[in-house]
Amino acid sequence: MRKLRLNDEILLSVEKPARYIGHEVNAIYKDTDNIDIRFALCFADVYEIGMSHLGLAIIYDLLNKREDTFCERVFSPWMDLDEKMREHKIPLFALESQEPIRDFDFLGFTVQYEMSYTNMLSVMDLAGIPFYSKDRDDTYPIICAGGPCVYNPEPIADFIDFFYIGEAETNLPTILDLYKDMKIAGKTKLEYLEAIAEIDGIYVPAFYDVSYNEDGTISAFLPNNTHAKPRIKKQILMDVTNGSFPEKPIVPYIQTIHDRVVLELFRGCSRGCRFCQAGMIYRPVREKSAQILKEQAERLIKNTGHDEISLISLSSSDYGELKEITEYLIDTLGKEKQVNISLPSLRIDSFSLELMQKVQEVRKSSLTFAPEAGSQRMRDVINKGISEKEILDGAKAAFSGGWNRLKLYFMLGLPEETMEDVEAIADLSHAIVEKYYELPKEMRPKKPSIVVSTSFFVPKPFTPFQWSPQDTAENFIMKKGHLWRTIDKKTIKYNAHDAETSVIEGVMARGDRKLSATIMAAYNKGARFDSWSEFFKYEYWVEAFAETGIDTNFYTTRVRSEDEVFPWDFIDIGVSKKFLYNEYEQAKAEELTVNCMEGCAHCGATIYKGGICYVDKHGVEKPDINTN
Amino acid sequence: MLTNTELKSPILIRIKFEKQGALRFIGHLDLMRTFQKTFRRADIPIAYSEGYNPHQIFSIASPLTLGIGSVGEYLDLKLKESMDLDDLISAINNASPEGIKVTAAVMLEEKAAAGMAAVLGASYTITGKINDFDLDGLLSKETITVTKKTKKGKLKEMDIKPGIFGLVHTGDGLVMILSSGSTFNIKPDVVLRELCAFINQEYNRFDFQIMRNDIMMGINPYVNLVGETVTPI
Incomplete structure (x- = not known):
């Protein structure tokens, strides 16, 4: 039996101790003597939220497929355990090995919402890691962050060694390869950061200086290190059909927010709603083939034992083969294995209601x-x-x-x-x-x-x-x-x-x-779990704003x-600032813009050389985009 | 009990399993969910209930208190088609998380399944700070009165002595056989608290490790130890 970091007395005095024990079916264990890179992958919120996030499962699987890397999960201890860990000076640990993350090579955050920034600081605090990058010597893990929030990484720039802008599948393996080589060669953290700063998608905030105008707006944002690129290009996986996908996701013991297996129909959204960040940053739309989805659905159910499968995307009605794949899943997994199919993010029209009717039958x-x-x-x-x-x-x-x-x-x-x-x-x-x-x-x-x-x-x-x-x-x-x-x-x-x-x-x-100083000040006052109404205290923030001017x-x-x-x-997300401003003007004029299925609005995402810009929703290649 | 060849429909099976290590911190409902998923992964031909929301037909006897390990838990399940019992055991074990292990399986007659409600006792082995306990001293008291909180939150006095069927030091530790089940349920930590009080030892639940050995469906309270007991398998 593998060890547990927390003793019985602590585990039995907190709510849902199963949050902290690991040991779930499909969790990965490795012999730490035989691996080169230890990666703590953190979703800075409670277990049930973090375990419902597909991105985390994708990265966990991607990194653990490497023989040289052991990627483990870290979540925010709930407030009850948080207090006990501080009281008993128990360092924050990763779920698999139950070992303190202070000794890992990397601590990587997936940052899904702004209100989790104080939880990120809390994770570092509990782990015994200094908050500011400048205060961490080479003995500490390298702290990195990715996810939708880091498309504006600046508020947390002072805390993070490097940001990864975009989808992990493309260049995260590259930067780990480089880490291994440089660690063996005895290079310093600075040398490593300089090396990865030359890789697309990597942003090292310490390598840039910001100067401001009198009114507080930015006058210049310039690299101060010759290795740093003036512009950071968003990374996306173009071939989502053949991309790495976790076919053996971890099966939690306790009920999580989404207690089911999930399959991505496509990434991105062609709709172009002007308020929606996901609709812009994940451009262009990239569909996954229905054939691979069918195969993966079957394997996911077999490997997890879940009784529900969810087909997810930003706008599932736009998936060309939605009807076909839904009917296939009902006939196979639904009828033979009592698996429920769930279809969130549908536009409510007769087509999707008919599908939902089939999926749910009576309930x-x-x-x-x-x-x-x-x-x-x-x-x-x-x-x-x-x-x-x-x-x-x-x-x-x-x-x-x-x-x-x-x-x-x-x-x-x-x-x-x-x-x-x-x-x-x-x-x-x-x-x-x-x-x-x-x-x-x-x-x-x-x-x-x-x-x-x-x-x-x-x-x-x-x-x-x-x-x-x-x-x-x-x-x-x-x-x-x-x-x-x-x-x-x-x-x-x-x-x-x-x-x-x-x-x-x-x-x-x-x-x-x-704002890094403000977040720090709010945390020091006690701000944590700000996305939870029972813990959110506006006063902490009001005081922090005042103190930091x-x-x-x-x-x-x-x-x-x-x-x-x-x-x-x-x-650089591919979508141009000029396009966005034009859309802002269109908004004020109450004018509509075509969506990517109807025509091209020339947002700039064609530079990614694929996806819906080149292939329509039925997989047919479009005529040359520039002649549209 | 039926042998493997005397199949009847529906097929009722009782399995005995261990729940140890980290799995001690999985509560009863989560354990149910864990078995549901394990049966699906193991491709067990389990029967489903009728109706709009079909669910697997199985039940677990006598929920275990969080934090306590066990080598004697029981689960009854209904299969829609027959399966060799050794194959069943290995299929479940191959699909189970570490900490759950099936150790035996038998086929039941239909009426025996109701036996789960007839759980009367449970046996526990306690290790830790047990050496100074005066077992005979405690048992020689006329009554052993404890205050218990009722479901409504009121305090109620209760004599637990009739529910202590056996209490003995063994090579493995202190063995307790206690009344269990829906009518008269005594938890081992209640007895530990009384044993401590009797010798003025300060009680701390975490001075002890508790393991449930087995549960019993029939018990003769006048026999001091593992005498006239019937375990579910």
């Missing part, structure tokens, strides 16, 4: 609609590309199909929003409820359950709205109150996000390097000029 779960905005005008501003008629037809079809639980998602505070647009959220919701009562009486045995949720819009880097002022917290609260008063609460349940969290998220999303409005509500140098401008 009706709730359906989720994401109109994002209430008025047609606002949906055009954000380039949502869906009409009110399509939404109402979808609702009607859903009700006729026997669904009577609908969840509706909207955003408040979108650019150009007026109070009429806020009221339109209530109007659209009411119109949806009416569709239910238009059904003949015998088709509606009970009252419908309609839940409207609103989040506050936070402008993100690399979207057309990166120039847009974020709405003020006061406006958020006022709009939320107005909607609450307008919505008919007899038929609709209304939930709204917290405005204060959105302010912090907004500061971090478009923040610069000065940060005016939140500079980052959130300020109007930015077209030619402003953004902290993230040195990253």
Whole structure:
């Protein structure tokens, strides 16, 4: 029996001790005497969240396929254990070997949301690793980070030795190869960082100097090391069909957020919604072949014993062979092995309802609609590309199909929003409820359950709205109150996000390097698990902003000029800044832009020489893109 | 009990398994989920319930307290087609996480399956700070009264002496046979607390390691130790 880092007394005094013991089916164990690189892969949140993240599973599998590397998982200990580890001075350990991560070669974070920044510091603190890169000598692990948040790495620049911009499959193996060679040759950390700074996708923040204008905006962002590239090119895997995929994912003992196996239909999204960062940074769309998905589905079920498989993407209705693969899975895994198929992220129309009907047969779960905005005008501003008629037809079809639980998602505070647009959220919701009562009486045995949720819009880097002022917290609260008063609460349940969290998220999303000190100050006051409402304390942040001289409005509500140098401008995602600005203007003019399936809007992603820019959704090669 | 050749439909099987090491920290519901997935990985032809939401038909006897290991746990399952018992054991073991190990399997007559509800006792081996315990001294008391919290949160006094079927030092440690099951359930740590109090030893649960040896479906309380007991297999 392998050892456990925590003794029985501690394990039995915390909630869900199974979070900390490892030993799951398909977890990888290696003889640490026979490997060269020890990699601690961290999702800085609680186990159940981190274990539901496909990206983590992909990297875990990718690195452990290497004989020279042992990649282990690290999650944030929940608050109860966090306190005990501090009290008993127990160093943070990786789940597999249960050994302290302080002694590893790498600590790599996957950074999925801004509100986890303090948890990253907490992980370093518990591990006994100094926070700032400049304070860590060569005996400490090299700290790296990737994931969607690092498309603006600047707020956490002071803590991280290097960032990996893009998908791990392309160059992460290269930088590990180099590490092994240089470690054997006795090179220093600085020499190593200089070597990898020359590899595409790698950003070493210490190799750049930022200077500022009097108004606080950036005047120059320049390399101070000859090895550093002036621009960092996003890395993406072009052949997703044949890319490395974890066919034996770890099977947690405890229930995680997504307690099932997942398959990616494609990466990227062709829709071009203007608020959506994922839709821009993962361009171009790259589809995985249906044939390989079928084979992997079968192996995933066989290897894990899960009874549910989820086909995921940013917009699954756009997958060319969706019907075919769904029917195949129902006929094989569904009928023979009692496996449920789940299809999230579908556009609600008769086509997808028919598919869902087949998948679920009798059991009706709730359906989720994401109109994002209430008025047609606002949906055009954000380039949502869906009409009110399509939404109402979808609702009607859903009700006729026997669904009577609908969840509706909207955003408040979108650019150009007026109070009429806020009221339109209530109007659209009411119109949806009416569709239910238009059904003949015998088709509606009970009252419908309609839940409207609103989040506050936070402008993100690399979207057309990166120039847009974020709405003020006061406006958020006022709009939320107005909607609450307008919505008919007899038929609709209304939930709204917290405005204060959105302010912090907004500061971090478009923040610069000065914020490293703020995050540090907030952490020192006690900020941790900021994405958890039970732990989030706005006061910590208010004090931290004051102490570090940060005016939140500079980052959130300020109007930015077209030619402003953004902290993230040195990253090249393929989509040009010119295209994004043009889209911003189109938004203000309430003009729609074609999506990648209908035509090319010339965003710039063709430089990746593949994906939907060259092949349509049925795998047919398009005529030369430049003649379009 | 039926032999392998006397198959009937449906096929009911009882397996005995160990739950040790890190798996001690997996709770009862998570253990159920772990078996569901293990059976699927092992391709066991397990029967599913009817209805809209079919689930595998199996049940585990007498949930084990978190943190306690066991070499004598039992699970009854229903198969939709026959399977050689040795093959069943090795298939499950090959698909199980480290810490779960099936050690025996038998075929049951249908009515025997209900026997899981008839669990009456459990035997435990305790190691650790046990050397000074005065077993006879504690047992010579007329009553051994403990205060127990009821489900409603009220404190209730209760005599546990009738539920202590056996208490003896062995080469492996202190063996306890205690009443178990839905009507009169005594946990080993309650007895340990009383043993400590009797000799004025400060009680700390973590001075002891507790292992469940087996559970018993029939027990004669007047026999001092492993006498008239019937284990599920």
